[in-house]
Amino acid sequence: MMSTVLIWIAGAWGAGQIARWAALPPLVGYLTAGALFAANGLGDSQHWLEIPSEIGVELLLFAVGLKMNPRSIFRFDVAFGTLLHLMLSACILALALTQDLSIEMKIALALTLGFSSTVVAAKGLEARREIRAFHGRLSISILVLQDLVAVTLLAVGGDSAPSPFALGLLAIPLVAPLLRKGLEKLSPEPELHLLVGVLLALVLGAQLFKAVGVSGELGALVMGMVFANHPVAKGIANY
Known part of the structure; x- marks a missing residue:
């Protein structure tokens, strides 16, 4: 569980930074990261x-x-x-x-x-x-x-x-x-x-x-x- 959470945090941070560099709100990056995680089997299947x-x-x-x-x-x-x-x-x-x-x-x-x-x-x-x-x-x-x-x-x-x-x-x-x-x-x-x-x-x-x-x-x-x-x-x- 902890490793998955760390991956989520790192991915959200990275996507948020990319969104800021693109002059977009970090929230856009967070949403994109979440969608990519879900599409690749790293979604919140346990509803944590x-x-x-x-x-x-x-x-x-x-x-x-x-x-x-x-x-x-x-x-x-x-x-x-x-x-x-x-x-x-x-x-x-x-x-x-x-x-x-x-x-x-x-x-x-x-x-x-x-x-x-x-x-x-x-x-x-x-x-x-x-x-x-x-x-x-x-x-x-x-x-x-x-x-x-x-x-x-x-x-x-x-x-x-x-x-x-x-x-x-x-x-x-x-x-x-x-x-x-x-x-x-x-x-x-x-x-x-x-x-x-x-x-x-x-x-x-x-x-x-x-x-x-x-x-x-x-x-x-x-x-x-x-x-x-x-x-x-x-x-x-x-x-």
């Missing part, structure tokens, strides 16, 4: 990386949420950009309806080809230190709305629809002031900021959303937005 990768993505999106202003989601330009993506997905879905596929496959195809990846976009913006720039905040806001639309569509046409209790997540904006006040009362020492951030992202965010059948990644992002601009959150974001 499943949990670490899931946690990593959730923490990344939580950190992105900490740097966002929740009010930016309701801007006109964000809504307009999301509408364009929805129109693209609708066109793809219309074409898919002519094919002999299940409705779940048609919806998945439309979402896959019409929507963008929040994780890839967030990682690219973070690497370029553009997550707080206007275009960075605008992009992430559009992606958040896309994720919300995707959850709704999957709930309507997917096999694993969210629990009815998922409607309770709509109350998060109402309880957000209480959550922020609770974090302020804790006022942990700087040394504990990292642990507090992990708990907020994985427990209040990811696990809460997963418990009601919604994406844990979306939960981590939303929970990050809840605590955005909080004094303690600034210390968490530094990690």
Whole structure:
């Protein structure tokens, strides 16, 4: 196992360096290395990386949420950009309806080809230190709305629809002031900021959303937005 992991790390590092030399984000190199490993029998057949990768993505999106202003989601330009993506997905879905596929496959195809990846976009913006720039905040806001639309569509046409209790997540904006006040009362020492951030992202965010059948990644992002601009959150974001 250890030798395989070392090969993965070395390959990812090498591919990431090549991508940087080609003026591409290192993430492109990482994805390429992973695809090559899988094609040559060195894939993660034992699912060793499943949990670490899931946690990593959730923490990344939580950190992105900490740097966002929740009010930016309701801007006109964000809504307009999301509408364009929805129109693209609708066109793809219309074409898919002519094919002999299940409705779940048609919806998945439309979402896959019409929507963008929040994780890839967030990682690219973070690497370029553009997550707080206007275009960075605008992009992430559009992606958040896309994720919300995707959850709704999957709930309507997917096999694993969210629990009815998922409607309770709509109350998060109402309880957000209480959550922020609770974090302020804790006022942990700087040394504990990292642990507090992990708990907020994985427990209040990811696990809460997963418990009601919604994406844990979306939960981590939303929970990050809840605590955005909080004094303690600034210390968490530094990690």
